[in-house]
Amino acid sequence: MSAFKDSLAPIPARDAKPFSSWSLPQFCVAETALISDQDAREEAVKAPVIDEQALQALRDKAYQEGFTQGEREGFAQGEQKAKEQAEQALNSRLSSLQSLMQALFEPIAEQDQQIENALLDLLQQLSKAVIRRELKMDSSQILPLLREALSLLPIGADNLHLWVSAQDFAAVKAFRDHHNEHWRICEDPDLLPGGFRLESQHSRIDATIEARLEQAFAQIAERQREQRLHPPATDLSISLSPINEEGKPWASDAT
Template identity: 25%
Template sequence: MAGPHRRVIPREELTAWERWELGGIDEERRARQPLPQTATPELPVQVQPEPEPVLLPPVDDPVPAYESLPVAEVSLPTAEEIEAIEQQAMREGFDAGLEAGRLAAEDEIGRLKNVLQSLENVTAGAERELAESVLDLALVLARELVRQEVAADRKLLLPAIVEALSGIPPAGGTSRLYLHPDDLSVLEPMLAIELSGETWRLIADPRLSPGDARIETASTQIDLALPGRWHTLLRVLNRAERDDLQWNAPVSPADGAGSGG
């Protein structure tokens, strides 16, 4: 019987190492045997999940899946809107056509102006050439006409002599007027009226051509020969270098045909 100094420990308060129970005979024998080597536990192999199969629509399905979606309602334009669209399209087309026509017209006008300018240049050049040709022909005809008139009428030299005498100062000494003998015989009676016999002497010079005259004073010498006067006229007309227009130049066949016509 336990004394009063001993305390009974309840079962619940006993720990694992404090608790002892009687084991069986087999348990004691196994306890004396060595423990077998335990194998290293293999790690579990991670298995990838198989991909889920993609389900395709049946081949014999004629309608795709998206066509089954609801279609949005489309509002059609009214008659007034359609007419307004037509009017706007007509205005835009008219404006575009008008602009294109204007540009084409400006281009055509520019080309016509260039053509007209070229024609004007050609016409002006032709007019200048024609005027020059006409003047040349007129000079040739005038030269031949003067030759014929002087040979036919000796009195034609008198106006030129009178005009030359009026332009010189009064002679202070003896002055001379040289004429072709044929001209002197015709003009001497008329010149005696114009010239004073005390101052002027009329001299026949066969070296002069018919229609020529030469005046000599104490201070002046005037050559009234037809070639000289004709050369002066050519110089005024900027044709002094033209040999075919000189007074003694022969008449070309073209000039003769022109004067004869």
């Protein structure tokens, strides 16, 4: 007892030794390792077991899905490409057909123009022949035309000269004498009956049949020229669109 008391006696500072902290030892390490092993065994028991056949089935399914998707995308791309190629081929053929039709129609249009001009010349010659024959039978219309021409001259016009055909000379001379006029009448063998030329010092009136025919046919030719420059719109319109194998037009956008 006295020894214990002696151990509790104070120790002088000079006799004290260095000291360090001391911790209690860990007693849960083994237990933690034991729990981890137990959890691993339980997880292993819970994990599903996949055999080789099921794994192959999953592989086949994934392959089939990928193949189907690729086939769908490839079909859409192929359809679009086929459409573009068909349109290019059709446009090329349409261009060739248009060039061919133009090459065929240009000579036809030129020939039509030549025929049209020939018919116009023929009509002019026939008209002159018919009018000449009719006027030889009766050229009395020259007198009303002469009155109208004289009324167009300025008042007080003098030095008048009148050229007429030999057939109309006597009738025109009688008309002049009846009205006590003093114009000079001359025969022109090249004039058709029913026409005349009247000239004064400052005026000239060409009322020959030839001049009137030329004016009428010039108007016809001008109308024909206007029709060629501005042809009427066609009443037939054909739309050429690319078609697919089913005979239906391609859609504007690929589906």
